[in-house]
């Protein structure tokens with residue numbers, strides 16, 4: 001068994017507790033207009049390659065000392081980690097038995113019943129919520145958000161620590177009405193999750209050029225520190241718990 005990945009990134013500190021290795025798995029059901037990892041959207045491009053499971057396991061085992069000393073472990077990311085469910089399950093089962101701290105970053109588009117046993121083995125689940133309005137979600141990512149909202153609710157009941165990540169982008173969701181609607185949805189439907197607001201960044205443009213893809217919409221703007229502070233305070237005012245792994 002094996003799967004398609006972009007890379008393994010050691011010494012990562014923004015994707016869970018401690019020092020971690022992030023496994024960037026290829027393939028994604030979304031096509032976000034601001035995506036900074038366009039090479040992760042498909043499994044068929046020059047920046048993606050096939051790896052055998054054994055090879056990944058060997059590389060992860062070589063980092064074990066860093067996980068032990070820092071409380072870190074392995075984070076499955078992408079692209080979309082759940083887009084290769086068998087590969088994800090196989091790696092998760094092995095690393096869970098090894099006793100590693102496990103985290104996953106997901107866009108929320110997955111078959112919950114299929115993924116549930118794998119998600120239950122995680123120590124931390126990051127799930128994105130990019131827009132609360134179904135039409136706008138479709139406009140900016142290619143599909144509406146009905147499955148994502150459903151999966152946020154179901155996953156929040158698994159008993160695993162969960163962080164809903166909102167990439168904040170002026171021109172997409174960076175306005176009081178949209179941010180407040182996201183908070184209200186979470187407060188009502190998944191009150192135990194934590195929230196991480198991530199300001200949009202414009203990294204990754206060179207990858208679009210390399211892959212001969214159209215560059216992201218230049219009208220998207222980065223929120224400033226004052227705006228981010230305002231929305232974090234708004235969340236706390238709603239009784240929601242804000243976290244940051246940056």
Ligand code: SF4
Pocket residue numbers: 028029030031032034035036037038040041078079080107
């Ligand atoms: S979910 Fe992530 S990897 Fe997939 S298209 Fe959106 S930003 Fe890119």
